Amino acid sequence: MSFPQHRPRRLRTTTAMRRLVAEHRLAPAELILPVFIREGLSEPAPISSMPGVVQHTTQSLVAAAREAVELGLGGIMLFGIPAVRDAAGTASLDPEGVLNAAIASVRAAVGNELVVMSDLCLDEFTDHGHCGILDANGAVDNDATLAIYARMGVAQARAGAHVVAPSGMMDGQVGVIRQALDAAGFTDVAVLAYAAKYASAFYGPFREAVDSQLQGDRRTYQMDAGNRREALHEVELDLAEGADIVMVKPAMSYLDILADVAAMSPVPVAAYQISGEYAMIEAAAANGWINRRAAIEESVLSIKRAGATMILTYWAAELAGWLRSN
């Protein structure tokens, strides 16, 4: 037998050959753009820890949604930042509240050309910044929070969301939201469950983006970074409760979890490339330490390769523009 036995380098000789044998490639339709809308802004406001990302006004948000349609993006995920917060996050239920009004504006602009998704969580709406309401001891009260999530889901569906995305990691959240949606006649509104969401230091810039009031951490409801098996249990529970799509979050530090979930999930799997992942690459690129475009493309492709059906990334629009001009 001659040596070497085989020469894999043959399939790497030209750009055309590499393109032909690529096992994974990205498409705009699998990218979801997360966006922030802030009540009371007159101009879009930059987020310093996320260069290039802004808190939108209604007008700039609608423009971004229209651009997403033009670019062929798969979806848009809306986060709202209310002007007034309280202990129970009541602005989340108000049809005129910042998030519900934004869902309605975006739906009116894009119709069914883009999948309109909304974050279903209380942390932007509570004055203490937790994802749920607190009991007398200051602990997050799971079941009292579920009752509010159910109402939030209906409010978001009524505003026009195609998909609601519970991100608070309360036990049983998918089931109560599904039941409430069905009871209100929204049987076609899908639930994208943040199934395996880890307590991560990489959420840092997001907390600036939503002007978070959180003191302390979310370790009593978000998952511990050391746990792998538990992610599958969380996914199984969400599936049993009726999740239409399951998510792993963050993405890059959790690619093993994403691969595990992709291997067992009968429903589509989303992955969220979060604010800190974005900020790290932007910061290194701004220093001239890495090639920005190449690093962005490689990072998102790695999430696809690990098994994501769809990817939330703050680069969705820019990346889609590159993909279209390739």
Ligand code: PBG
């Ligand atoms: C909670 C929520 C968070 C993110 C999305 N939804 C933050 C948190 O759990 O503290 C983070 C997204 C990001 O960092 O880009 N509603």
